Amino acid sequence: MKVSLAGVRAVRGDWSLSAEGTFGEGIHLVSGDVGSGKSTLALLLAGLFPQISGTVEREGIATTMIAFQFPEFHVTGPDLERECMAWGVDPAPVLAAAGLTGRMEEDPLNLSRGELKRLILACMLARDHDLLILDEPFSSLDCTEKERLCTTLSGRKRGITIIFTHEQTHLPRINRIWEIAGGMLSDRGQLPSALGHWDHAPAVVKNLIARGKIPANISQADLLEAACRT
Amino acid sequence: MQDIRLRAGAAAFLSLAAFGSITGAAIVFIWWLVFSHPLTVVKKMRMVIPAIILIGFFGFILELTGGGGFSYCLRMTVIVLIGAWMYIGYREGEFLSLGTWLLGKEIGFDLGMIAEMGMQSLELMVSDLSRIRQAQELKGTRRGLRNIVPAGSILIHGALRRADETAELMAVRGYTHGGSYCPKFQTSGRDLIAGLAALCMGIIAFIPVSEFFILYH
Numbered sequence A: 001m002k003v004s005l006a007g008v009r010a011v012r013g014d015w016s017l018s019a020e021g022t023f024g025e026g027i028h029l030v031s032g033d034v035g036s037g038k039s040t041l042a043l044l045l046a047g048l049f050p051q052i053s054g055t056v057e058r059e060g061i062a063t064t065m066i067a068f069q070f071p072e073f074h075v076t077g078p079d080l081e082r083e084c085m086a087w088g089v090d091p092a093p094v095l096a097a098a099g100l101t102g103r104m105e106e107d108p109l110n111l112s113r114g115e116l117k118r119l120i121l122a123c124m125l126a127r128d129h130d131l132l133i134l135d136e137p138f139s140s141l142d143c144t145e146k147e148r149l150c151t152t153l154s155g156r157k158r159g160i161t162i163i164f165t166h167e168q169t170h171l172p173r174i175n176r177i178w179e180i181a182g183g184m185l186s187d188r189g190q191l192p193s194a195l196g197h198w199d200h201a202p203a204v205v206k207n208l209i210a211r212g213k214i215p216a217n218i219s220q221a222d223l224l225e226a227a228c229r230t
Numbered sequence B: 001m002q003d004i005r006l007r008a009g010a011a012a013f014l015s016l017a018a019f020g021s022i023t024g025a026a027i028v029f030i031w032w033l034v035f036s037h038p039l040t041v042v043k044k045m046r047m048v049i050p051a052i053i054l055i056g057f058f059g060f061i062l063e064l065t066g067g068g069g070f071s072y073c074l075r076m077t078v079i080v081l082i083g084a085w086m087y088i089g090y091r092e093g094e095f096l097s098l099g100t101w102l103l104g105k106e107i108g109f110d111l112g113m114i115a116e117m118g119m120q121s122l123e124l125m126v127s128d129l130s131r132i133r134q135a136q137e138l139k140g141t142r143r144g145l146r147n148i149v150p151a152g153s154i155l156i157h158g159a160l161r162r163a164d165e166t167a168e169l170m171a172v173r174g175y176t177h178g179g180s181y182c183p184k185f186q187t188s189g190r191d192l193i194a195g196l197a198a199l200c201m202g203i204i205a206f207i208p209v210s211e212f213f214i215l216y217h
Helices: A038-045 A080-086 A091-097 A113-125 A143-154 A193-197 A203-210 A220-228 B004-020 B022-035 B038-044 B048-065 B069-088 B094-139 B145-172 B189-206 B209-216
Strands: A002-012 A015-023 A026-032 A053-059 A064-067 A131-135 A160-164 A176-181 A184-190
Touching: A002 A038, A015 A038, A015 A176, A026 A038, A038 A131, A038 A160, A064 A113, A064 B094, A080 A091, A080 A113, A091 A113, A113 A143, A176 A193, A184 A193, A193 A203, A203 A220, B004 B022, B004 B069, B004 B094, B004 B189, B022 B069, B022 B189, B038 B048, B038 B069, B048 B069, B094 B145
Parallel strands: A015 A184, A026 A160, A026 A176, A064 A131, A131 A160
Antiparallel strands: A002 A015, A002 A053, A176 A184
16 A cells, blocks of 8 residues: 655646655655645645646555545534544544533534534544545644544554644654655655654754764654663 | 726616616626626636526516516526626635725725625525535435525525624724725726726716617617
């Protein structure tokens, strides 16, 4: 199971993004500045953005799902129960996972953005997608929910998960780091060796590396272990 | 048309003429064909075709139930075409210029700014709609009338939320009313010809054909 990009170029006005590389099974983290092209790459990987040149090959991928930054875009149901059903999931456990038990009859658009984000992510993660693309999944979530999402994502046993985020504190255990800079996607490699040349690394990671304490991964537990290492 | 004053004036006048009668709609349609670069309008504003189909559908229902649907359909189609021509010619800031020129730096500035915000909101709604469609597609929802309602709710909800946030931000930054602005306009020869033609066609549309020929003889 993999997604391969060969000589891919996406253009929007004067701006362009070039991408090359292979996303295999596991969890990938893509970082980059605002406006660098993270959302465009997310759409491109999901097959929703027409690249101007190159090829995007998907091998062994039967189901693809993308979570947009704004959860409102995903809503189709008039209430929470029917929204869950529209995703093909059982409402009761999913609403419980999203912390929305007993609110089945509420209009999804009346939820706060954080609550709606929780609901949409819970619906998505309740199903097993081969390719799961998450565009800024941590935005609008509080620390507890971010950590809970990290635990869920770290527990994904199969498929390709690609996370596009600015998040600096709460991150799941990941397999590979990618960066977008100067209109180009770069593969920084697998962890922990990728950490040394990760330009957008959180300050705490940079600090630990500077002190010679290279964390095994970037989850809170890994960072804590590295920090406490003697 | 580069000059927003002429474009807005022509659009308002022609829309009224088209709404007034089928003859008016036919005359305005001829103007649209000659002066609006029709192919560019349809290419840039792809929603025109679905909008006309929708009008056609309601026109058909109206014709079946009470009559007058055919006339309604023709007149509204021409108004939509004029609206599309007006919309694709929009350049950022020109409604602010128009409002300030027309009604001054108090109420004119406010109205112009509201129109500018409306246009920005429309652009955002177009990009939001594209995301909503993509999300619906991935969710396995079939395209159709049933999905127009949730998409419409999301768009309206989003637009209201953005308007609310913008209003709060402006209030926090001390905005009360009016503002200082010196509008500038560019008027080409073609603008004047198209504007004059719109005026003539509008007048012809408002005067009954029989009276026009009596005056002529």
